[in-house]
Amino acid sequence: MREITGDALEDIALGAAVLGTGGGGNPYLGKLMARGAIERRGPVRLLDPDELADDDLVVPSAMMGAPTVMVEKIPRGDEVLGAFRALEAHLGRRARATMSCEAGGLNSTTPFTVAAELGIPLVDADMMGRAFPELQMCTPTLHGVAATPMAIADEKGNSAIITTVDNRWTETFARTLTVDMGCSAMIALYAMTGRQVKDACVPRTISTIEGIGRAIRDARARHVDPVAAVREVTGGYVVWRGKVADVERRTATGFARGEAAIAGTGAYEGRTLRVAFQNEFLLARDGEEALVSTPDLITILDAETGEPITTEELRYGFRVAVLGIPCDPRWRTEAGLGLVGPAYFGYETPYVPVEWRFGPGGDRS
Secondary structure: OEEEOOOHHHHHHHHHHHHOOOOOOOHHHHHHHHHHHHHHHOOEEEEOHHHOOOOOEEEEEEEEEOHHHHHOOOOOOOHHHHHHHHHHHHHOOOOOEEEEOOOOOHHHHHHHHHHHHHOOOEEOEEOOOOOOOOOOOOHHHHOOOOOOOEEEEOOOOOEEEEOOOOHHHHHHHHHHHHHHOOOEEEEEOOOEEHHHHHHHOEEOHHHHHHHHHHHHHHHHHOOOOHHHHHHHHHOOEEEEEEEEEEEEEEEEOOEEEEEEEEEEOHHHOOOEEEEEEEOEEEEEEEOOEEEEEOOOEEEEEEOOOOOEOOOOOOOOOOEEEEEEEOOOHHHHOHHHHHHHOHHHHOOOOOOOOHHHHHOOOOOOO
16 A cells, blocks of 8 residues: 555546546546645555455446536536445445546546545556446446446535446436436446455556656656657557547537547648547547557547647647557457447447557557
8 A cells, every 4th residue: 555645646647648548537627626635634545456355345436427518517526425425325334445437537536536535545446447438338347246326426416326237227327317417427336345346447557547647747857759658658559640630529418429530740641530539539540441449548649748638628730649559458358349349339340459450560650
């Protein structure tokens, strides 16, 4: 176990935006809320999964909704505590720790607020190894862990407990409630034992994103290419460089949906990459060829600073580098692809691991 201070949140938030693949909510807001909680209550204890007892209760906490909405509908800060306490009350038991639902964006830093305010540890793990748009898209689903009972709360003081027959129905009902709550809400769900966390979750992702953020910061300080630093620390591949030529974006059914067109520069001159997203970047195509697709990570970075760019921040004229990063191996199984593969999102392209296209002999510039 080690302590996380407010200063460490800078690297954590930066790295979280990389693995957020454009979604997961703006990490800046989550960082501010977490920093405020740490200043009030003290450092957060980061607990390695192996330090959990098998019968410990772990309750993950997160934001649900369209990330673009949070540009104007900023959380008050205590909504997630309301959801967390409501689920504890329903379970009739105090949680040993909380955990991030996804290793990306706001949802990597939101649980720090819960941990600091309630004086409980944060488990160094998450349930995706990246960010995904729907609640059932978690590795615990692959292990038969139920998402419910789930608590959901908004900034007005409304809250609800949901119990469903499977995790897909959890997404359906919770999404409807989230839309009614203004397209963003705070949630607590996937209550697990320590044993389930060890078996079903992606370990040490908070440490991973902290390392990614540190690599970007160090590269800037040494005046070397931060994009290359991200590529190196993530084992990813630079699949495109160019200038954002157009962004089509809309909020529909509780998601930020759309597509970005990136006109190629340098070696990519004369071609256009199209990146489709549903909260997260899901498919990157050069003409009819899919260069990277879900469940592998598609991350867009500022070409000069290495700053990760979210779907709500992407704008015309940005000069960017697009990275493809291999996902957790569990997403590449038949069950994993059924849950988060291209076909689930309506794309006809078959899934091909990014390293098959850009491995030895491919472009890893």
